[in-house]
Amino acid sequence: MEDVVVLDGVTKIYPGFQLDSLSFTIKKGFIHGFIGRNGAGKTTTIKLMMNLVKRDAGTIQIFGLDNRMHEKEIKQRIGFVYAENHFYEELTVEQMKRVVASFYRKWDEQTFQRYLKLLDVPLKKKIKHLSKGMKVKFSIALALSHNADLIVMDEPTSGLDPVVRREILELMSELIQDGEKTVFFSTHITSDLEQIADYITFIHEGRIYFSLTKEEIADLYGIVKGGPDLLNRENRKLFIGLRETPYGFEGLTKEMKKAREIFGDRAIYEAPSLDEIMVYTVKGNTKHQEA
Numbered sequence: 001m002e003d004v005v006v007l008d009g010v011t012k013i014y015p016g017f018q019l020d021s022l023s024f025t026i027k028k029g030f031i032h033g034f035i036g037r038n039g040a041g042k043t044t045t046i047k048l049m050m051n052l053v054k055r056d057a058g059t060i061q062i063f064g065l066d067n068r069m070h071e072k073e074i075k076q077r078i079g080f081v082y083a084e085n086h087f088y089e090e091l092t093v094e095q096m097k098r099v100v101a102s103f104y105r106k107w108d109e110q111t112f113q114r115y116l117k118l119l120d121v122p123l124k125k126k127i128k129h130l131s132k133g134m135k136v137k138f139s140i141a142l143a144l145s146h147n148a149d150l151i152v153m154d155e156p157t158s159g160l161d162p163v164v165r166r167e168i169l170e171l172m173s174e175l176i177q178d179g180e181k182t183v184f185f186s187t188h189i190t191s192d193l194e195q196i197a198d199y200i201t202f203i204h205e206g207r208i209y210f211s212l213t214k215e216e217i218a219d220l221y222g223i224v225k226g227g228p229d230l231l232n233r234e235n236r237k238l239f240i241g242l243r244e245t246p247y248g249f250e251g252l253t254k255e256m257k258k259a260r261e262i263f264g265d266r267a268i269y270e271a272p273s274l275d276e277i278m279v280y281t282v283k284g285n286t287k288h289q290e291a
């Protein structure tokens with residue numbers, strides 16, 4: 001499978017925060033979700049990819065090219081949706097579009113008009129009079145209208161209502177149908193990814209915790225529930241996080257096969273949601289005194 005983006009040992013040091021030697025790849029033709037809690041380093045990683053901040057170490061290749069040496073060429077082929085509003089507030093949608101379109105050699109006006117209509121964004125309104133959802137939709141219409149091979153979005157669905165979110169997710173699914181285009185987006189609304197993502201990269205405190213396909217996650221990770229007598233010092237090591245009460249335990253493991261061998265039919269097994277994986281990983285072990 002072709003790699004569209006390859007991050008290798010990417011490091012960025014801020015006072016009090018470090019992106020620590022990130023390595024992962026983004027495969028062509030798939031939707032790739034990037035998850036992590038607030039402050040985990042998602043925006044910084046995306047900014048490093050887009051060469052908006054300077055890395056301290058490592059390499060980033062996009063379309064097989066170094067992202068710093070070939071920035072202009074690469075950016076022609078990326079549709080980028082920012083987390084923050086980056087438009088001129090006083091311009092209308094139409095005026096702003098003209099500014100953006102002028103940067104792209106392969107601007108496709110017909111496609112832009114089609115997306116604008118589909119997403120219901122008013123052409124004549126000033127940017128400052130658009131709702132948050134409309135601004136995001138406008139941003140997405142722009143990102144999809146210059147024949148980009150890679151769409152990179154930083155939190156495109158945060159703060160949007162479920163109807164708009166669904167529209168955007170459906171658009172992304174349609175976009176990758178021919179296997180030529182790739183979508184990478186960060187989010188902390190993990191249920192969005194459960195619907196549409198093929199790959200998930202989880203960043204935690206500036207480090208890549210995993211970068212796996214959804215199937216690999218389903219094979220490796222599981223929630224195990226059982227009575228308090230089942231746990232001992234040795235088998236506790238199987239768990240990334242454990243919640244214990246006097247009546248039993250519930251824990252997340254990434255060694256599901258081993259857990260099944262050890263606990264057999266004395267335990268109950270469930271598939272974790274991405275949210276549960278995040279919460280257990282972040283919180284680790286907790287002992288509840290209450291029932």
Ligand SMILES: Nc1ncnc2c1ncn2[C@@H]1O[C@H](COP(=O)(O)OP(=O)(O)OP(=O)(O)O)[C@@H](O)[C@H]1O
Binds near residue numbers: 038039042043
């Ligand atoms: N320019 C900067 N100078 C110093 N520290 C910064 C700078 N930009 C980001 N940071 C720090 O880097 C850390 C990661 O921030 P980042 O915005 O990448 O996280 P995030 O995962 O995108 O979070 P969120 O989901 O809240 O947007 C934070 O601790 C932040 O304060």
